[in-house]
Amino acid sequence: MNDMVVKIEDLYKYFDGRCVLNGVNLSVPRGCIYGLLGRNGTGKTTIIRILLGLEPATRGATELLGAESNRLTARQRGKIGYVAEGHHLIQNYKVGKLAQLCKNLANQWDQKFFDHLMSTFRLPMDRKIKKLSAGMRAQLNLALAMAINPELLIMDDPTLGLDTIARRQFLELAIDLIQKEGRTILFCSHILSDVERIADRIGILRAGKILVDCSLEELKRRIKKLRFIFADKAPSQLHLNEIINQQSSGREMILTVANWNQQKQAFMETFGPASCSEIALSLEDIFIEC
Amino acid sequence: MLIKREIEALAVYMLLPLVLALVVIALVISSETFARSNYRQLGVSSGVVLSFWGISGFLSLYFAGIGSYQSYTDRNAKVSTFLCTLATTRHQIFAAKTIAAVVYILIVLILLAGAYVILLMILPSRPVLLNPSGLLGRMIFTAFWAHLAGYGLGLLLGWNQGRIIPTFGPLLLSIVILCMILIKGFSLSAGVVLMLAAAAALGRAWQKFSTMPLQ
The missing domain is CATH 3.40.50.300 (P-loop containing nucleotide triphosphate hydrolases)
Incomplete structure (x- = not known):
């Protein structure tokens, strides 16, 4: 049916x-x-x-x-x-x-x-x-x-x-x-x-296109906003798929990315960040980022 | 329910033709009474009959104006848009509009025909001039289709953007209809042509209303 x-x-x-x-x-x-x-x-x-x-x-x-x-x-x-x-x-x-x-x-x-x-x-x-x-x-x-x-x-x-x-x-x-x-x-x-x-x-x-179509939980799970602090200057360009937003300033990089997974995490680790923390996203934050 | 709504919506605009029809009846009766008492039957009666035809012509224009005004305000006030979101279809809304108009046209024509019949009954000689072989029937038949064609044209033109076409379009097209009646008279052939014109105007208005975006 x-x-x-x-x-x-x-x-x-x-x-x-x-x-x-x-x-x-x-x-x-x-x-x-x-x-x-x-x-x-x-x-x-x-x-x-x-x-x-x-x-x-x-x-x-x-x-x-x-x-x-x-x-x-x-x-x-x-x-x-x-x-x-x-x-x-x-x-x-x-x-x-x-x-x-x-x-x-x-x-x-x-x-x-x-x-x-x-x-x-x-x-x-x-x-x-x-x-x-x-x-x-x-x-x-x-x-x-x-x-x-x-x-x-x-x-x-x-x-x-x-x-x-x-x-x-x-x-x-x-x-x-x-x-x-x-x-x-x-x-x-x-x-x-x-x-x-x-x-x-x-x-x-x-x-004019549906960019996202999923449950609210899935949306929050899929979209991550991460703060990376690097020992030296943050890399200016990342060759990473599904980046929604990227802002770099000095040693800090704020990255919003869809479908965050272990491969993407491993890729980011090759740049040797000193720390990585997740920034909590509300639906409004996700909407603005998208 | 939709028909009742449309009849109520049109009621205010129908007051004028209804009052006009009643005035004609009153005029007919009073003038005939006056004529009989003064032995001047035909002179006064002819004047009344002429005004009778004039009113009939005016009503075609009036119904065209009403059709135009109805669709113009419908579009601006988004009435059909709202009705379409209830348990109705566009076809039902259009049918209700048309039925309401037909009801009013018939009421007005019945009143006018009533005045005409009274005129025939009052006149002692009942001159052939006033009812040569079924003139009344042909007059009602032709006038009905003329009014309905006017209404259909009005509906159709009223959906146009802007104000010039909804205002002057029905006027011009109704004048064409009236010219045809003047040339051909209240004849069966004129009635048939007007019937076709009414069907074409209403058909096109229905097609347009069924497919156009409702803002």
Whole structure:
């Protein structure tokens, strides 16, 4: 049985001749919280929009819940919750009217959970969407997406505009959702501490390609940042594979390297370093290094 | 549910043609009453009938404007983008828009036809001029397709970037439609041509809406 909830194969996207996605391959298994990272303009939102069928791909195939993105039926769409960047809801609707619309269109609707979220977020039902703050719109968008009890929740920078408490509530909700059997979350965020907290698999986009696609533990295991102190001057050039970053200053060399192993360690020892110590890396450090 | 949403969304813009249709009915009745009491039946009636045709023509332009405005605001307010992320498809959203427009066109035409029928009933001589062999049926048939073609063209042009094409495009194309009605009259052949124009405009609008990126 194919248990990949999200599948992207050889995806290309050009905007006015500019390549934004350059052969992206990505799979998200059922029950996974996948954090998609990348700097501004690397194509995270474009990937999500193509997955949801809002944007056509230039080339390649994308699937959600086993169906082609541009052929998703209403029923299949009803199993996908989406929290959009900027939270563009229907601006001239009141909160209550929008909730009613979403409820009437949904395959299933958990009114009790929705009411709970509305009271947790303290969202007024009688206020127009355009009168809500960005943070309130984000919370409403999240509540609407969660109330349909989605099999797959896709979130594009969902915590943007949320204060610290609301962000914490959001993360707890995401964890609650994932604890329900078989739920999957795909999200991108610029707040890497959030990603580190809930994601169990990470993808890093750079120059339109997936540079890293592995579990968080594996990522931390694979990428090492080492400080070497040499007796004399640090070597200026190293002929070593998979160096991510290298900085030398006097006797000190800071080296960030992928897939650190015994061979690489033996190679470094040929330069006779006086000491070698590992610098702990957070996800944010890894992201910046990459 | 989507159809209800579209009908509600269009309701404000439909007030004008509905009020206009009601004004025509009131005008017909009052002018005929006046004409009967003053023994000047045909003079007043002809004026009313002329304004009746004028309103029908104006409505084609109006529906084109509504179609254009609807897609222009839809694109800017990202309404369809939001709806597409719920349990709906683009085809359903487009079908709901079209059905809502058809409902309003029919309401307006029924009201106008009602005014026309009242006119025929009130006039004691019931002149042949006002209903030569099924004119009412042909008029409704032609006007329906003219209004729907106008709406389809409006929808199609409203998705263009910028403001000039969404604003003036439907106006120009609706004038072409109106010129055709003026030349050919409310005839069956004019109705068929307009039906084809409406099908082409709506078909192209549907194709465009189904494939274009929703921002």
